[in-house]
Every structure is written in structure tokens, then in C-alpha cells.
Amino acid sequence: MSNLASGRGALFQKEKVDDLRHWVRENKPKGLMSKVMSEQEAIAKFMTEGCYLGVELYGSVRCPMSLVREVVRQGIGNLRLAGQGVLENDLLIAAGLVKKLDITYHGYEVFGISPVLRRACESGEVETVEWSNAALAWRFKAAAMGLPFLPVRSMLGTDTFTYSAAKEIECPFTGQKLVALPALTLDVGLIHVHRCDEYGNAQIDGISGFASEMARASKRLIISTEEIVPHEEIQKYPERTIIPYYIVDAVVHAPGGALPGEMPYVYWRDEKHMNLYFEQAKNAEGVEQYVEKWVRGTKDHEDFMKKLGGAERFEQLKAQATRR
Amino acid sequence: MTEYNKSELLICTAARQMADNTICFIGTGIPMLAAALAKRTHAPNLVAAFEFGGVGPDLEKLPLAVGGSRTFHRAEIASSICDLMEAAARGYVEYGFLGGAQIDPYGNLNATVIGDHDRPKVRFPGSGGANDIGSLCWKTIAIMRHGKKRFVPKVGFLTTAGYLDGPGAREQAGLPSGSGPYRVVTDLALMGYDDETKRMKLLALQPGVTAEQVQAETGFELMIPDDVAVNDEPTDEELRLLREEIDPDHLYT
DSSP states (O other), X not given: OOEEEEOOSOOSOOXXXXXXXXXXXXXXXXXXXXXXXXXXXXXXXXXXXXXXXXXXXXXXXXXXXXXXXXXXXXXXXXXXXXXXXXXXXXXXXXXXXEEEEEXXXXXXXXXXXXXXXXXXXXXXXXXXXXXXXXXXXXXXXXXXXXXXXXXXXXXTTSHHHHTSSOEEEEOTTTOOEEEEEEOOOEXXXXXXXXXXOTTOOEEOOSOOBTHXXXXXXXXXXXXXXXXXXXXXXXXXXXXXXXXXXXXXXXXXXXXXXXXXXXXXXXXXXXXXHHHHHHHHXXXXXXXXXXXXXXXXXSSSHHHHHHHHTHHHHHHHHHHTSOOO | OOOOOHHHHHHHHHHTTOOSSOEEEOOSSHXXXXXXXXXXXXXXXXXXXXXXXXXXXXXXXXXXXXXXXXXXXXXXXXXXXXXXXXXXXXXXXXXXXXXXXXXXXXXXXXXSEESOSSSOSEEOOOXXXXXXXXXXXXXXXXXXXXXXXXXXXXXXXXXXXXXXXXXXXHHHHTOOTTOEEEEEEOSSEEEEEOXXXXXXXXXXXXXTOOHHHHHHTOSSOOXXXXXXXXXXXXXXXXXXXXXXXXXXXXXXX
């Protein structure tokens, strides 16, 4: 199989599949043990300066925002980051914690371009390598399959390919051109779910985005959850377990953990708070004030929830949740 | 005749491009409203698909995010991005909507940067699903505001493949045969692509607009056939559906 072309972007994370197999064998607990811990403990235990981080789904929907805020509180910097991002990656960049970004989409959706990303890229503070949404998900899939790469038909013929770290190859069977996507193994993955048991067996309601692939591509996986349910509840519907306990390292109980984003069927997004963020994000001082007040200025997730309006506000947002 | 604004005109023009009994990738904003309108008019069996996994939601309430719960409300399946993108790779998805900061005569789009990639003058959000949609759907429909800064001879950064540099280039690059840009919908005109040259071609003018005006707002030579149609204005019924049923809170219009 010959290489036809190479993207000029740097490969921010290099892992060898056999090294990973050995690492998994030695480091991942296969027995059932409680992994419930606080967000402070989970982030401090598994995240390190300069590690490669991934977050799922994305800022405005089923996103582990409470864990991301804790990363900012602990100030773990020089991060390499994968995104697909809205509020979560924006917050990490705004806090000056991101060095390298494997970017697909980073913006505010219907609210437009992220001024935080603009400032970071235009000043050269954050180095970016380009991918598409599917490419990033497929890179996780490759890692989840225990493979070094996966051939796909996205990104061909474009600058998105040229500024990626992918390679163009010839199919050994048909001779056709394909893009070889390098597997992306995360040092740490953060995922917010609807419910899980103390061991980490997790269920997600609604679309699963790229949770299944990213969870399996994470060396260390921290799950935050709306609800911790008894193990028997999981055993009753094992087909619903999208993330099995043996890939999970920490379980953090975080009702409202996706706020100000939405948690499908549980609560609607806090539009008011999101607008406040988008408004403050317009300039560096504003976003710094936001981070000071709403992240560093809150002790933990519980404190953040209090500041957001406590139980009363949470009930309002729950009442607005999409019904089945 | 009811008065209408530019967004409503774009939505109606886009809606009319989609055929019934097809699957269409849509994003938030105008494409979503166009799909909702097409479903309520000529294409009741049009299936809206959202790249993070929602297929065939009722769109009773407008989604605010491509992964939000409204993209799979009473849907056929709430799946995953890999599942949806792989369906497109297998040829299931007929249409995909695209937008961008720049488009060139071959329908290539820029949604990444203006200027040097590593120290850009302007950093845009990036490809997102656009590159995949432009690679894997059969036909793409771009929705843009018309203007010389947007319709450029060559995009500053080629985020999403159109016909690249002309006939046969997509196939040469390894992209699926028979796929590519289909329509460009703007506030001034509806455009398609010439079969032979794969260059952008004027198909129809928006009401009250002249071909000269369209050319003057386009930064490259547009193919202008002798006989250019004029789009019908949004009908009273289309406007009623948009205002009363689809977007009663005027989130997008």
C-alpha cells in the first residue's frame, strides 16, 4: 500500500496499538468496583498537564460541563484537545489551557463564530490541525477497533486534508484513492450520561453522538451522570449499556452537569446563561470576568448550580425539557 | 401578495429544490426551515437527517443545535454520527445543505480561514460535518448571501469539495462518482452547474433582480443562459406555514 500524499499538520497524539494493549491489560480494572468520586478527585487523579483531552457530545448538548469547569478550576494547562466544540472547548481556550487543537467545528452554532477561537488562532496562541466531524469520530473508531488507522472517503481533494495529519493511500484491493485517518487515542475522555451504576455501566437517552467511539478510544474515561442507579437496573436492560464499566475510571454524580447546555429529556438549555456567555466572550476581558465569576468563583458544581439559581432555576429548566 | 423578507425568500427557494421520498442532511437555521416547509408542501415524505444521529424527527419545534433533542423528537432513529455519515458513504443521503464564507465557480467552499492557515486573518468555525456532507451526499445545496467577497474566483481555503478544478476532478481525487454540488440559493438568484464545464450557471433570478445585478455581485464570470427563468415569489400559503406553524417565534425569520 503506497502513500500518495500527506497532510502537513502535526500528529498531536501518537500511540502504538500494541503498547496500548499492554497498557490496558496492566492499568484498567476489570473487576466490578465502585468508581464514584468527586469531580475534584476525578480530574486531579486522571488529568495531567499537557495531556490529550476529548469531550463529548458538545457544549450545548449532553456535555460534561461540570467536569470541564473543574478542569478550569484546577488550571490544568498545555492541553491538546479534540473538538467539535461549543461552550466546553471555548471555556478551556478562554482560560488559556489549550495549546494544540485538532479542530473540526468550533463555534456558537446559530449564534455564529467564536471570538474566543478567533483570538486564540489569529494570535497564534493555539495551534490547529484540521479535520471533519466524521473524520474525528472515525479516528476514535479506529482507536476503538485497536487499529492504527481507518480508510475513509472524506476530506479527499481539499485543504482540510492538506492541513490535517492524514495520509492519502491507494486501496490494496481496488486501487482507488482513500484517506487514511490516524487513530486518535485520548489520554482522558469526559462524557456526561443520563444514568450509570457505581461501576460505570452507562446509559444515554437519545442520540449517542460519538460517545460509543470516544469512550472506547479513551485511556482514562471520566463519566459524569445525572443519576447513579443500582447495578440491578443496569442488569435488567444490559442492551442499553452503551459504555461498559471496564472502560470507565471515574463516576461523578452531577445533576445538571450539562448546564448551561441541554440534557435531552431531562432539562432544556439555559438560554439566558448561554447568551450571557456569548455576550461576555466578545472580548478577552469579558470572557475572563465570566471565567472568574462562574468557574473559578464557584467552589464546585453544586456551588455553580446555586449561583445559577439553585433548585428553583433547575426545576424551571426541567419543566422545559423536550418530552417524548 | 404578502410581503416577505430575504430569509423567507431563501427558505422558500431552498425548499423547492428538494424532492419527495429522499433523505436530506440538514443543519440548524435556514436549511432546517426549508426542510420543514418542503415537508408541509410538495415533499411530505422528505426525511430530515441530522449528522449526530437524528433521522426523521417531526420538527414540531425547531432545533437550536444539530445534536439537540428536537433533532430526534418522534424520529425514526436516534443514532450516532458514525452511523449517519456511514449511511451517506453508502449512498443513502440524496441532499446535503452547506454554507460558508466563500464559494468559487466550481462550488468549492471555504469555512475555515481567510489568510495564512497558521496565523489567519479571520478564523471561521471550520469544516464540521460540511466536508463529509460535500464528499458523501449525492447533491449539495449551498445557501449563501450573494456578494463579491463571497463569490470568489478561488476560495482562500478549500474546506469542502465542490467540483474542485473542473470536470472529472472529484472522481480523480477519489470522491464518489456522480456526486457533487447541485444548487446555490442566494437572495439574488438560484444557480446550478453546467454539465460539461462544472462551472456555476445562473438558473433563475429572484423576483425583481436582473442577470446584470447577479453578475455584478459575483466575483467570477457566471454562465448566463439566454433564457433565464424568474423564481415565483413565496406564496401566501408558504408564508403562512413559515410564520404560523414552522417558526411562530421568529427564531430564524
